[in-house]
């Protein structure tokens with residue numbers, strides 16, 4: 001696992017957007033897994049700016065969702081499908097045919113989850129998966145004690161996550177669904193490159209446990225330690241509880257120029 005400590009969220013967004021541009025230069029139809037929440041927004045802003053400035057042709061890029069609420073009416077503005085369309089797919093000028101996600105309104109939820117895992121595999125697998133992290137260490141919506149081998153499935157949110165996400169629902173927790181579909185931790189680990197961005201002091205404990213703690217289903221993001229190509233990008237505040245922060249800075253500063261993240 002590589003840990004990169006950046007000055008702020010904007011710098012983190014630019015670094016990760018640069019890695020996506022490099023990926024698209026190598027593989028124009030790369031499948032890019034995107035996350036929701038506030039943290040990844042600087043990545044999408046920087047990516048759209050770099051693409052608009054001509055850094056790469058992103059017109060063949062494919063986008064896929066990490067997770068979804070269950071039971072929101074189709075087209076609800078806070079469904080993750082609507083969110084990703086608004087924040088990533090439309091700003092990049094991509095057609096909906098290049099976007100895939102699980103069906104959160106399916107009657108048979110497990111069949112929709114299985115279908116999504118199959119769709120990801122037959123699309124050739126995710127090339128780069130962007131991840132945020134919950135204050136409890138969750139990735140996607142894999143709450144603590146999710147199986148590290150889990151596949152896409154329905155989960156029940158813990159109360160803290162519903163409280164954290166109420167800000168997207170008029171600060172009314174009653175509007176936040178209890179159930180979600182999420183790529184499993186095993187599904188996430190199938191991606192070729194995992195890039196987790198965490199910013200702000202509120203994520204410092206979760207980041208320290210993810211990077212320096214034991215691999216444990218109690219901290220789902222710690223499963224990144226099992227991955228061959230995982231990059232954790234953190235700002236100074238989110239890095240504030242890392243014991244090896246100086247080493248991580250030294251290693252990044254001395255990387256060969258040709259080696260991206």
Ligand SMILES: N[C@@H]1[C@@H](O)[C@H](O)[C@@H](COP(=O)(O)O)O[C@@H]1O
Pocket residue numbers: 035036037038039040066067131132133134135138139140141161
């Ligand atoms: N399902 C999403 C996660 O993918 C995201 O990482 C998390 C943190 O969001 P934020 O970045 O807003 O703190 O929120 C939700 O639970």
